[in-house]
Amino acid sequence: MYLVIGLGNPGDEYRHTRHNVGFDVIDLMAGKYNISVNRIKFKGMCGETNIAGEKVILLKPNTYMNLSGESVREAASFYKILSENIIIIYDDISLDVGKLRIRSKGSAGGHNGIKSIISNMNSDIFPRIKIGVGQPERSLIPYVLGRFSSEDRILVEKTFEAGIKAVETLIAKGCTEAMNEFNGFIA
Template identity: 65%
Template sequence: MYLVVGLGNPGDRYDKTRHNVGFDVVDMCEKKYNFSINRTKFKGVYGESSIANEKVIFLKPQTYMNLSGESVRSIIDFYKIPVENIIVIYDDISLEVGRLRIKGKGSAGGHNGIKNIISHLGTDSFSRIKVGIGEPTYDLVEFVTGRFSNEDREIVEKSFEAAVDAVSVIINEGINQAMNKFNSFNAGK
């Protein structure tokens, strides 16, 4: 069993913002794998599907970004999901719009949602799919809670599609194959 977590903030105010790209990718997974994110529990909303005969739970924490670890801890304790079977999808300001970066573990890199997940899990050994949102040219909070320009939105949606494919590759073939395939991906070129 796998857990795919898309990070974001709940509420219409944050819909389609840079900080909510994790939610957007999970929504795209919902369409591709034809399931519904319609259950509310574990401080989040979630749904289930399968990829390559593996049961996969897709979670969107509703705790606000900086407390995402509460939701993740709650659901993995209930379903007994091993940490190495967690895939977290989130925004990264150090990557240009359209880029993806996949990692098998590592520090939070200044991302408070990841910092909170590491704190609640007691380890940084979970897979990540980082979606590039570009470097802020003004206040960080305003930037990440702001929306993409139409041009950037078009580019980033292509990276969402690649992130959906990356989830499948991680589950089917492993993190190293996914890194080899997607770490050079750039929808903006």
């Protein structure tokens, strides 16, 4: 069993912002697998599907980014999911728009959602798919809460598709295979 979490902030004002790329990927996965991510549970919205013969819970925490770990901990605890089977999808300012990077573990790298997950799970060992949103020229918060230019939106949507394929590869073949296949991805 796998838990796939897209990080973001709830509410229409945050829809399609740089900080909500995780939500965008979960929404596209739900469409691809013809499921709804609308069940209110684990301080978030979730839905269930099968990928590569594995039961997969898709989750969008409703806790706001900085408390994402509470939602992840509740779902992981309820389903007794190993941290290696918890896949987090989120924005990364250290990657250019159109790039994607997969890691099997590591620090939060300054990302408050990941800090919250590490703190709540007492572990930094969980696969993560980082979606590049580019570096801010000035202030970080207005940048990540802002929307992409139309050109960047086209690139990031290609990255979302690669992100879905990366999740599928992670589940079917493991993290190493997914890293080998997708860490060089550029939209």
